[in-house]
Amino acid sequence: MAVVDIKGQNNGLVFVFRPGTIDEYITELKKRFEANPSLFRGFSVTFRGEALKNLTSEELGALQRLCLDYGLTLALPPSSKNTRERDTEGSDIIVKRTLRSGQKIIHDGSVVILGDVHESAEVIASKDIIVLGRLEGVVHAGCFGDQSSIVLALRLMPRQVRIADKISRPPSDSPPNENPEMAYIEDGSIYVREYRVPLTSRKRASN
């Protein structure tokens, strides 16, 4: 039996590590990658398995680098030193706190944050990301390739917005918009527009 099992899941790959040595893992992965390079390219990969706990961080780093070398992206880095939340897959979560620098949320589903996302904080979700506060950090919506994902924030001023496989940076000279904004993909690129309350409810509000 192979020391690494490769499974597909939600547009991504899961590598399940069985007990073995780092050399066995590297040989096995190389063999699988070489056999069909184009099969792996572009997929995000998650590491799983009890055997991972026996690896040093250098060894894990080597495995991650190997994956990156063959064009894979890393969905869930195995170290869990930072604050990191992994909840039940596929469901949406509401995070009722502010994410500070260095904190990271990775979630399979949509993420709603009741608070700010500070600079150098990260939110990665397989669907939409909605921030009811200031968004200054890095966000990646639709991280497994869902192009219909959106990023919405009351103050959208991130370092970088990533949706599916697209990356966009706000122009450095644009003044911050005081209104809620939404980033989305259209014709293959990321656009940002002001998020307006639908007409009907606005009329009601003014009456």
Next chain:
Amino acid sequence: MMEPSNGGQVVVITSGKGGVGKTTTVTNVSMGLAQLGFKVVAMDLDIGLKKLDLIMGLENRVIYDIVQVIEGECTLRQALVKDRRFPNLFMLPAAQTRNKDDVTEEQIKNLCAELKKEFDFILIDCPAGIERGFRNSIAAADWAVVVTNPEVSAVRDADRIIGMLESAQFQDIKLVINRIRPEMVRGGDMLSIDDLLNHLCIDLIGIVPEDDGVVISTNTGEPIILNQRSLAGRAFYNIARRFAGEEVPFLDLNHTGSLWDRIRMFFSKQVG
């Protein structure tokens, strides 16, 4: 914050970034608390890069250090250095020839539990960074003070540290803004107190203006709090009073415009 849990309270003074004034804050606030009549220990956990002894002006009184206490070479009482100005103020020096891996969180907890029986406040001078030294420093603390400067690099590190303290289940985290220059804030060249509070979202416990006297006091080992005419000294004294649970109003630097300038000029003439 102020309720004493089985005796004294352990407070860690931390920042993430180096050079923002952790040791200066520990020195002056512990001295202020001693002035207010509390029994205080200032504990240096920057093992390998100690400076609390220097800034407190007690360098040549150090005989034993914290690692020797932990390793059983001396007793805790032998290692505590008594301040020459306040009989109820003590300092526990770090070892310069050792490093942060030589002590464990458990050992620091035991040490603090011992000190809590006898002292009202144990102030821990935390090393810069987020590694072993930081984890050791926060292990035994009841609450935390984060020191920052009004500049983006210090604020980002403070944000990171606050996040880590929150993850470590700290309920009570207070902010000291050090080295603020009101005239630069007014000119729009420095982050304002409001900017900082807006971003970091924690309670303020002190605002300390930039003061050349701090450099001088560091060199002479006479903490700035002993200088009654210094604004920074008064700010540190106010922090000590807030530690003790007093409600002390903040110096309102935003709206004191010309008055502030006049006070500054007055004092700079006086102090020279």
